[in-house]
Amino acid sequence: MPDTPHIVSDVMTQTVVAVGRDAPFKEIVRTMEQWKVSALPVLEGEGRVIGVVSEADLLPKEEFRDRPMSLYEERQRLTDVAKAGAVTAKELMSSPAVTVHPDVTLAQAARIMAVKRVKRLPVVDDEGMLQGIVSRADLLKVFLRPDEEIEEEVRRTVIAYLFPAFSHAIHVNVHEGVVTLRGQIRDTSLVSVAARLVRAVEGVVDVEPHLTGESSTQTGPDGTSKPYGTP
Secondary structure (H helix, E strand, C coil), X not given: CCXXXXXXXXXXXXXXXXXXXXXXXXXXXXXXXXXXXXXXXXXXXXXXXXXXXXXXXXXXXXXXXXXCCXXXXXXXXXXXXXXXXXXXXXXXXXXXXXXXXXXXXXXXXXXXXXXXXXXXXXXXCCCCEEEEEEEHHHHHHHHHCCHHHXXXXXXXXXXHHHCCCCHHHCXXXXXXXXXXXXXXXXXXXXXXXXXXXXXXXXXXXXEEEEEEECCCEEECCCXXXXXXXXX
């Protein structure tokens, strides 16, 4: 089977820029500018995450600076109106924060980001204490794996697992993360299984399974026929 999937702790950034709940508006802006980030975890106590303040939370102050609103619009955008008058991280932040634990798989973290429509997630322990932060860019790091490394894992954990007697007859090629399988196998019903397992290997972009059925005999180097799968 494929190796254990990468988890958030494998790729997260451990040095995290954060602000306290009482951090003033301008300090938040300065911190974002200094560290070139678009969102900051908000902490209380010894480092427990209580929210996240992002550029989107700060923009209402500029948006509503001089623009009068109708009563209807004001009612429709009560949250933004409140943030336009906010002056501290506690008033500005989105809470509760959307977080993940360090042992969550990258696939699970990616789903959370997609569903919650966020670009990064604070990583917390069981007590909610900040451990790091994981971004969309971090989740893509698995696609930087060398093709040779991916090929070795596919051979070892998929081909040898599914086709132990015939693995020498299956050719694996990886180019830019795309895995191509070529060869002849006895049970073609395993083709879809092989493709699914290969896709589960971290760093694989796509799979092209060109595996075909084979008769029960094959021709050896000396020209004689013998049972398929025999070296």
